[in-house]
Amino acid sequence: QVQLVESGGGAVQPGRSLRLSCAASGFNFNTYAMHWVRQAPGKGLEWVAVTSDDGNLKYYADSVRGRFTISRDNSENTLYLQMNSLRAEDTAVYYCVRGGNPTVTMECWGQGTLVTVSS
Amino acid sequence: SALTQPASVSGSPGQSITISCTGTSSDVGGYNYVSWYQQHPGKAPKLIIYEVSNRPSGVPDRFSGSKSGNTASLTISGLQAEDEADYHCTSYISDSAWVFGGGTKLTVL
Numbered sequence: 001q002v003q004l005v006e007s008g009g010g011a012v013q014p015g016r017s018l019r020l021s022c023a024a025s026g027f028n029f030n031t032y033a034m035h036w037v038r039q040a041p042g043k044g045l046e047w048v049a050v051t052s053d054d055g056n057l058k059y060y061a062d063s064v065r066g067r068f069t070i071s072r073d074n075s076e077n078t079l080y081l082q083m084n085s086l087r088a089e090d091t092a093v094y095y096c097v098r099g100g101n102p103t104v105t106m107e108c109w110g111q112g113t114l115v116t117v118s119s
Numbered sequence: 120s121a122l123t124q125p126a127s128v129s130g131s132p133g134q135s136i137t138i139s140c141t142g143t144s145s146d147v148g149g150y151n152y153v154s155w156y157q158q159h160p161g162k163a164p165k166l167i168i169y170e171v172s173n174r175p176s177g178v179p180d181r182f183s184g185s186k187s188g189n190t191a192s193l194t195i196s197g198l199q200a201e202d203e204a205d206y207h208c209t210s211y212i213s214d215s216a217w218v219f220g221g222g223t224k225l226t227v228l
Contacts, residue, residue, distance in 0.1 A: 033215065044121070044222035045156070045164065045207050050215045059215045095163060104152045104211060105169035112163055 002026040002108045004096045009113030016086055022079040022096030022110060030054070030074040033099035035106055036081045038092035038115075046092070049081065050099070064090075086117045122147065122208055122220035129226040135196040138223045140208030141189060146218055148189035152211035155184055155193045158222075159204045168193060195225070203227040 008020040020036070036048040049060045049070040058070050069082040079096055093112040100107045123141040130136040140147065140155075147153055153171045156164035166175055168184035171191065181202075183194045191210070195202055208220040 035217075037219075045209070045219040047209070047217040047219060050217075052215070057215065061216070100169065103169050103173070105154045105166060106209070106217065107166055107169070107175075109163040109165070 002098065004098065004108060004110030006094065006096050006110045006113035009094065009115045011116045011118065012086055013119050014087055014117055017082070017084045018086060018115060020081040020083065020094055020096075020113060020115070022081075024077045024079065024096075024098070027098070029072075029077040032101050034070075034072060034079045035097040035099060036068075036070060036079075037095045037097050037106065037109075038090075039095070039112075040089075040092045043092075048094070051079070053101075083115070086115075088117050091115060091117045120218070122210060122218055124206075124208060124220035124223045126221070127224045127226065129228055130195075130198045131228045132198050132200065134198050135194060136198060136225065137195075138193045138206055138208075138225070140191040140193070140210075140220050142191075142210055142218070143189055146189075146210040146212045147186065147191050150211045151186070153184065153186060153191040154209050155182075155191075156207045156209070157202075157204050158207065164207060198227055200227050 003025045005023045035050045051070045067085045071080045095112045096110040097106045098108040155168035158164040171186045172184040
């Protein structure tokens with residue numbers, strides 16, 4: 001079955017960096033777009049970034065563009081999110097999400113990893 | 120901008136409820152790519168409706184989706200206690216990007 005396991009979350013000071021990973025299994029990773037979606041404590045969901053199945057196309061939410069970089073290693077079935085210049089408002093649970101194929105949706109979600117940005 | 124959902128709705132077991140999700144012609148109104156997610160406390164969201172009105176396998180047919188103009192709707196009929204959860208809508212906007220609503224808390228009375 002589809003499994004998405006995020007790791008790399010933790011507490012970090014403002015202005016520092018963190019890299020999240022998402023290990024995927026149970027499906028052909030290199031045939032799906034992959035997303036990061038986050039949820040601040042007690043708040044709604046916010047789409048963060050997407051990468052195409054081959055990693056050549058990447059799009060970002062305005063709130064993270066220029067600070068976050070999404071990438072993937074299809075040989076390792078792993079998705080990444082490099083987060084630089086972190087701010088308090090980046091505090092959230094970060095979910096790794098598989099896109100649909102051929103459906104247009106965000107289909108399968110990991111359990112999430114918590115990132116806390118605080119001095 | 121985020122899509123607009125009511126903060127909360129409630130209903131009694133067996134009743135039907137509808138949750139609205141209002142956007143603009145640039146998101147909800149411009150594409151038939153609205154999805155809905157159910158999220159229980161402390162859990163990851165679960166896809167329950169995609170492409171406005173399609174249900175993934177395993178999702179009960181008590182859950183249905185529709186769209187009119189710039190507003191999408193999720194209807195849950197025959198409410199059950201286990202339906203109590205947060206519900207989130209999302210719409211494709213462009214360039215593979217998506218926008219979410221603020222989420223709606225459903226209380227089963």
